[in-house]
Amino acid sequence: MRILIVGGGMGGTILANNLARRLTTELKSGKARITMLSASDKHMYQPGLLYLAVGRIAPDELYRDQAGLLEPGIEFHVDPVTEFKLDKNEVVTQGGKTHAYDILVIATGSRMTPETIPGLAENCETFYTEATALKMFKRLREFEGGKVVITVGVPHKCPMAPLEITFMLHDYFKDRGMLDKVKLHYTYPIGRIHSLENVAKWATPEFDRLGITYETLFNMKEVDGANKILKSEEGTEVNYDLLIAIPAHKGMEVIEKNGLGQNGWIPTHRHQLNMEGRSNVFVLGDTTNLPISKAGSTAHFEADTLGENIAGMIKMGTPVRDYDGKVFCFIEAGKDRATYAMFNYQNPPEPKAPTKAVHWFKMAYNKLYWVSARGLL
Amino acid sequence: MAERKIIDARGSFCPGPLMELIAGMKMASVGDELEVLSSDKGSATDVPEWIKKVGHELIGTSEDNGVWHIVVRKAK
Helix, strand or coil, rough: CCCEECCCCCHHHHHHHHHHHCHHHHHHHCCEEEEEEEECCCCCCCCHHHHHHHCCCCHHHHHHHHHCCCCCCCCEECEEEEEEHHCEEEEEEECCEEEECEEEEEECCCCHHHHCCCCHHHCECCCHHHHHHHHHHHHHHHCCEEEEEEECCCEEEEECHHHHHHHHHHHHHHHCHHHHHHHEECCCCCCCCCCCCCHHHHHHHHHHHHHHHEHHHHHEEEEEEECEEECCCCCEEEEEECEEEEECCCEEEHHHCCCCCCHHCCCCCCCCCCCCCCEEEEEHHHHEECCCCCCCCHHHHHHHHHHHHHHHHHHHHHCCCCCCCCCEEECCCCCCCCCEEEECCCCCCCCCCHHHHHHHHHHHHHHHHHHHHHHCC | HHHHHHHCCCCCCCHHHHHHHHHHHHHCCCCCCEEEEEEECCCCHHHHHHHHHHCCEEEEEECCCCCCEEEEECCC
């Protein structure tokens, strides 16, 4: 059984390690083979970018060597896929190699696309790559005061990032003694300040208490950089001195180019995680079109389910359980307090008041992530 | 030719049905119809509210066995 995993992010890595442990005997006997193809020899802890943007983590703390995270027996190549030949059960790589498979897992992730909003890319700061997060922090260091607008596109990776960066900016400016010179203003696409109703119920009075203003039902249309004006699809405008954007995201170009899904999102079965219409192709993490958060924990819990199911298919001829839509997100509520939201397809979250204990657990998880990636936590 | 696209947002607490529709609207062409399936009764009010504010067209809303079907047309 040849298992081919395309993508070396959180979902692909956890799945590969999960499967390698479950299939130790099969890997040794040659009955199973696990191959991973990735675009990079490095693995980035993406949630760390939030901390990089406010100067609380250094870039090198975000990375580990991908090969070092993988269990022995997993064949790893830095050679991204350029062509998916699903009818032939093959992929072709940038290096010109063809890999045949019996089971294919696509976990190529997503990318921000600020260029889809006129004027946004050249006039905003953001933090979804190492380079942009570092640039944002340097801009914050130089900022002397004015109106900071945090604006949010749809869909985006990490549903808590808009609230977290807003709270963290508040505390950043507070620590620098600049709060009297800074006005924080937040815009959000729907009619409350977060998609999760219970999170919005908690965060709204927090914004009010901290003096953070907000405009809801605001979807970015264009940025007039010369006059520092952000315009919305709904016909409103907001002035800014510093524009912080959570840009809309798309899946990777290779997905759309191969006709696997519009905007790079692959139609995926919500419980079995197979690509719609394909019984031997599975999809993980941001790459799915599922109506759930594009978050590391989503990829993690999906990978746990898929690991059990693929092992079940090999050992028993059948998958063993359904993915239930589980997501768990920490929510940083400033520099030293945090809460969390856990939910699935059936049950909404009920976030508690932020505490220092949850913040320190999150700080610990920033290190424990590497244990998660190895499929141990 | 205009198409009707189904956005199955049942069980979506985050990002939620309206966010799914906003994302789907970006991928649609003017004239396309989008049918949102939602298990959240709040969608029956917050989707029409946004549609009205941004200037798209609400075709209809119905409920079947706890699932709301909200059909809209991209107008611009």
